[in-house]
Amino acid sequence: MLPYVAKRLLLTVPLLLAVSVLVFLVLHLVPGDPAIVFIGDREATPERLAQIRHVMGLDRPLVVQYVDYLGKLSQGNLGRSIHSDRPVLGELTTRAGSSAELALASFLIAVALGLGLGVISALRRSTWIDAAAMLVALGGVSMPIFWLAAMLIFVFSLKLGWFPATGFGGWNRLVLPAFALGFVSSATLARLVRSSVLEVLWQPFVTTARSKGLREALVIRRHVLKNAFISVVTVMGLQFGTLLSGAVITETVFARPGVGKLLVDSILNKDFPLVQGAVLFIATVYIVMNVLVDVSYVYLDPRIRFE
């Protein structure tokens, strides 16, 4: 058990390093001189550019620059935003709370809706309930999240006035964005839950459970759902990635001050230190979430524990 978790954690180190290389290279891959990119719309005299090059270390070899970057990274120094001149780490941490709140709330909605729709349609296979649930799921898969978000704002905040359309703070500002994000993610989940429940439903051990006289509810709960959830957890982990990237869009539509909106704004402002910081932050969260998903298998599936 412990060696497995340790091994899984160890494997993330090279991945995180690779991500840091890519993020580091972003500034250098932008066509043109990084110093000019850095100075943005401000006046660029040759002296000023030379000074920036020196201060940023751009006049040194790329490898040295990367090692330097990594050294600063290990101390939590992600550079300063060009736009606000505040430390990138500070900008990220002040917004992480809002994003975490949105991610958690929409994840709960996605799981509740996805499991509900998926299990019901599998148990009522080939009835109108199944068809209706899968139609809802297909609609969710096909719906652009920014459109659903805009429609929710139109109906529930502009017409009915039930919830505020924008901002952060309080549950009533969370309902609409969390639902928009959660619903779109639940659709994929519902389709997967349905097919994995259907797969387990015809396994011999389910027949055995029934033939020994177990109540149907117990058969479903103990034998069907528990086994079906192993594959569902994988996708839930992957869905978390969809959720993270969906949050980028959702936060922009609802003008929520989160990491996603920060990323989009920084791309539009050409604020590259902030772009690098936000990308690194989101990728790291995603990698950590995937490790947690892998570790959770060990609890869900005893077969892995004994391997």
Next chain:
Amino acid sequence: MSRTSTWIPASGSSEVTAERARRRLLWFDVLVRLRRSRGPAVGGMMLTVLALAAIAAPLLTPYDPLAMHPADRLRPPGLHHPFGTDVFGRDLFTRVLYGSRISLQTGLVSVVIAVAVGVPIGLTSGYYGGVADRLLMRLVDLMLTFPGILLALVIVAILGPNLLNAMLAVGISASPTYARVVRASVLTVRELAYVEAAQALGCRNTRIIVHHILPNTVAPVIVLGTLGLAGAIITAAALSYLGLGAQPPTPEWGALLSEGRNYLRVAWWMTTFPGLAIMAAVLAINLLGDGLRDALDPRLRY
């Protein structure tokens, strides 16, 4: 493969004709399976209508998608303007119609880029194995570390926001999935007797890859490409919506939604109709893709 291992396909022999007939039968089988289920038929029909509308756009509307008519600004949907007009008095139906040209094309080009990048990586990785395989797969793993739209955002951040870069970004960020799937099918095909036979005959590796291995990866790539088209349209629209793809006044669907954003209170139609257009296209493609997947390669299900 119940034949003896020394069997070598001789061109022009009856075995090749039999193989061709078998293949034709396979595709016929796929068509029959597709026709049997309702979903793909509905999806295919919707998609055909959309494509025809995109092609025949100038015949279907008397308006110009870009010409402004300030006198007609923000008209609600009515007889003359079925989808209403936007803030510059442009007919929204016309803009959505012309937008279908741009959005469908953007999706197609993105998928072509994804295939052009992903398939060669998968073929090389799967066929040669060894160091090349390990290196390429690490690269693919790295790209998959960036969830969903994030990699596309990074690429747009590097290249700058416009429609062409958005297509590149969407295509490149989708390519790892193609590489993975192609590699998996190459790994199974590589071990088959006819590949060994071709190698024994002294065929060059590129010839073996192109003539013997590539055709076997076509089915999963078609399925992925179809479902990927839906994803590409949504992602490209999302980029445009965020201001990182098509720029105004281009009537791309995502850009249209973005234009409607500030007028939601006074002009709901500016947001509703472009969104419905995206949904219709994506739904049609998903229906077709799901059907294709079931008919071509049931293993790809989830």
